[in-house]
């Protein structure tokens with residue numbers, strides 16, 4: 001049969017794709033019209049659950065090329081020689097919006113990279129910010145709730161956001177970035193990417209280094225003001241998708257220069273800050289950027305659903321020479337993503353073409369929904385076996401990690417300096433950036449009860465008194481004050497309605 005003959009999913013020729021089979025021209029439909037039933041049933045199953053966060057996104061394929069030798073830090077094959085190329089997939093996203101949300105919203109941007117290396121997939125699932133809102137994963141679901149919809153109103157709740165942030169001073173650094181110009185980029189080509197967490201490298205001599213990854217946009221940073229973004233959204237909800245897709249189609253391939261910061265393993269015991277704290281950056285003066293290579297996007301996917309919606313990135317996808325770190329948030333993400341994929345995409349999500357490694361895959365996981373092919377070797381379906389089945393690869397064991405400590409719940413807020421680094425960032429803003437920053441924060445605080453605003457202003461003040469004063473002035477210029485400011489918890493709750 002030629003390729004253009006329409007069939008059912010069982011391959012049977014489909015006689016009529018315009019008219020349902022009915023009892024007479026005006027009569028009811030017949031249940032034996034299995035072609036119609038199949039069509040409607042498939043439509044009912046066309047969606048999978050959207051990602052619980054980062055639901056709205058765009059992606060493309062490309063290559064990573066090594067430009068500088070870092071093989072003394074890591075044995076990862078993708079970094080083994082200058083000029084080496086590795087295929088990759090990148091997906092960008094906003095965090096809070098649903099799949100149909102507009103692109104030009106003030107939000108953190110997701111920056112996910114899947115490197116299809118010769119020793120398996122390495123996924124770097126980062127953001128366009130070097131830090132994050134929380135430092136203990138116990139707070140992630142709470143934090144995300146404040147970014148999503150209020151259970152009763154089904155609307156976003158600025159009160160919930162500022163209530164949570166003002167009660168979680170570790171969020172201040174990321175809040176500062178979110179309300180700066182960087183919080184509203186013009187498109188994905190104009191953002192940096194960061195692994196954010198501290199990861200590790202290990203080399204052939206069994207030495208470990210702590211490492212942070214930086215992708216610097218070669219297209220330059222471009223941002224919208226709130227007012228410009230409102231105009232963009234009024235005309236185009238897919239502005240970032242359009243910008244990325246069209247640039248690649250016309251051969252204007254976006255590129256990022258890739259850098260690492262390297263910290264020798266034992267330095268981690270000496271730094272004044274905890275180098276595994278996701279709310280902190282490592283000062284570049286102490287740990288300078290080391291150039292590694294260039295990532296380029298040069299091919300749009302053929303089918304958005306198959307290749308981007310079903311793409312599944314996980315921080316647990318690492319390769320020999322790259323490891324994780326004691327960062328508690330990273331540790332929890334090692335569980336969360338593959339668990340999400342099994343639910344969102346299915347048991348064998350990693351066998352879909354977009355997720356499948358470009359290297360040999362040999363596991364003993366065989367059965368389960370959507371097993372597409374017959375597993376290799378029916379006699380070695382357990383391990384160890386005498387039938388030539390796949391065997392473990394001791395070379396891939398990373399060097400032992402020295403850890404100590406008594407099991408317990410340690411207060412991650414006690415004695416932590418949440419103010420110096422955000423204050424330093426604020427002090428780098430020029431006057432124009434500061435004024436936009438104050439106005440962005442004041443706009444986001446519209447309708448938030450005064451006690452919550454006051455609590456947040458105290459954090460701004462601790463970072464830099466000029467920060468608090470600037471926001472206070474912007475609030476006075478733009479907010480309509482309630483007749484009497486609420487002061488008790490009940491008042492706050494009432495005012496929040």
Ligand code: HEM
Pocket residue numbers: 050051052053054057091092093109110111112125126127132136137138140195196197311312313329332333336337340341344
């Ligand atoms: C997506 C959990 C923190 C970046 C997701 C998804 C989950 C998740 C369940 C959806 C995955 C999917 O359905 O495919 C968590 C948890 C966190 C956390 C439990 C902390 C405890 C972070 C941090 C970053 C980050 C710190 C960045 C540094 C992303 C990105 C995506 C994502 C970029 C979208 C991945 C894609 O493009 O498919 N997260 N996350 N997340 N997360 Fe996180």
